[in-house]
Amino acid sequence: MKVTVLYGGQSAEHDISILSAHNIISSLIRSEYQVDPVYITREGSWLKGKEINDFIEDSNELKLSLEDDNVSPIDINQLVEEKNIVFPALHGPNGEDGTIQGFLEVLNLPYVGCGVAASANGMDKIVSKQLFSQADLPQLPYVAFTEHDWKHEQQELIQQCEGSLLYPLFVKPANMGSSVGISRVENEAELINAVDEALKYDRRIVVEQGITADECEVAVLGNSDINLSVVGRLVKTSEFYDYDEKYINNQVEMEIPANLAPEVATRIQEYAHRAYKAIDGAGLARVDFFVTSNNDIYINEINTMPGFTEFSMYPVLWQETGINERDLIEELIQLGLRRYETKQGFEAE
Ligand SMILES: Nc1ncnc2c1ncn2[C@@H]1O[C@H](COP(=O)(O)OP(=O)(O)O)[C@@H](O)[C@H]1O
Numbered sequence: 001m002k003v004t005v006l007y008g009g010q011s012a013e014h015d016i017s018i019l020s021a022h023n024i025i026s027s028l029i030r031s032e033y034q035v036d037p038v039y040i041t042r043e044g045s046w047l048k049g050k051e052i053n054d055f056i057e058d059s060n061e062l063k064l065s066l067e068d069d070n071v072s073p074i075d076i077n078q079l080v081e082e083k084n085i086v087f088p089a090l091h092g093p094n095g096e097d098g099t100i101q102g103f104l105e106v107l108n109l110p111y112v113g114c115g116v117a118a119s120a121n122g123m124d125k126i127v128s129k130q131l132f133s134q135a136d137l138p139q140l141p142y143v144a145f146t147e148h149d150w151k152h153e154q155q156e157l158i159q160q161c162e163g164s165l166l167y168p169l170f171v172k173p174a175n176m177g178s179s180v181g182i183s184r185v186e187n188e189a190e191l192i193n194a195v196d197e198a199l200k201y202d203r204r205i206v207v208e209q210g211i212t213a214d215e216c217e218v219a220v221l222g223n224s225d226i227n228l229s230v231v232g233r234l235v236k237t238s239e240f241y242d243y244d245e246k247y248i249n250n251q252v253e254m255e256i257p258a259n260l261a262p263e264v265a266t267r268i269q270e271y272a273h274r275a276y277k278a279i280d281g282a283g284l285a286r287v288d289f290f291v292t293s294n295n296d297i298y299i300n301e302i303n304t305m306p307g308f309t310e311f312s313m314y315p316v317l318w319q320e321t322g323i324n325e326r327d328l329i330e331e332l333i334q335l336g337l338r339r340y341e342t343k344q345g346f347e348a349e
């Protein structure tokens with residue numbers, strides 16, 4: 001069987017996507033799948049490379065170019081006719097946010113992972129907070145507003161932030177990822193700068209209560225039968241991780257399973273389960289939490305296409321839970337196919 005792996009993309013997570021794809025392709029090859037690589041360049045061209053049947057040593061080989069042999073612009077008709085299942089190994093905007101998923105739905109292709117709504121809602125920090133709150137999940141207090149609000153009632157919004165939250169605060173664009181556009185601020189002047197910075201990335205903003213806490217993560221796998229991994233913890237070396245620290249320099253150490261009281265770990269898993277259901281997750285997601293020294297738990301976010309490199313939390317959590325990468329990849333493919341078949345079973349009208 002053949003799998004089309006989509007990777008690269010125009011988001012800030014281009015490089016990590018290539019590393020995820022490299023690891024995913026290795027697992028697929030190990031499971032005796034053939035792979036059609038489709039690379040989305042930083043400029044937004046979609047390039048199809050020649051079929052992969054063997055391990056690739058260097059992930060740089062996945063950076064396809066029209067100058068290479070056997071690389072051509074993608075042919076949508078061919079994609080539709082072949083009907084391979086697609087693994088969108090893309091993170092961040094235009095990958096993890098429902099847009100690619102919508103494109104694949106329109107082409108009527110099976111794909112791995114969350115559907116359109118789950119991807120969009122999981123990506124949007126304001127919508128996901130609203131869904132989490134409906135699901136009674138504990139989260140940090142926050143203030144959300146639009147660029148328009150900020151232009152017209154900046155003073156009121158600052159008062160609202162300062163009245164309901166305590167510095168330090170975290171300012172975030174509603175739709176991004178990889179800490180892009182996110183700032184930690186300690187006073188009003190920094191808050192104003194941070195909002196202006198975040199507005200470069202989105203027209204909707206979240207200002208959130210800052211907290212000193214551990215960051216713990218759970219991997220979720222399944223469609224209706226939902227499986228949860230053990231809890232992992234990021235061993236922190238700084239106040240918050242920026243893109244380079246998190247992904248490029250591999251500065252983040254993981255403690256798996258996290259050294260937590262069993263009832264705390266169970267509660268985190270239960271919250272992860274609820275969060276996944278709240279967004280109507282399918283296939284996979286990683287759910288991230290803050291855990292304070294007195295074991296207060298707050299959900300931070302859900303990632304519907306978490307990093308998938310060999311060092312990434314998601315596959316490593318499963319490894320430590322007893323599912324190796326080969327079985328994990330196999331299960332993700334099967335979940336995608338089953339979801340597709342279920343959808344085919346519904347009447348169009
Ligand atoms: N409210 C907060 N209190 C403390 N640290 C935070 C808070 N919000 C975010 N951070 C830090 O910033 C990082 C990135 O924020 P996050 O909301 O996870 O955005 P992204 O979608 O970019 O991963 C987190 O992993 C954490 O280290």
Ligand SMILES: [Mg+2]
Pocket residue numbers: 178288301
């Ligand atoms: Mg995060």
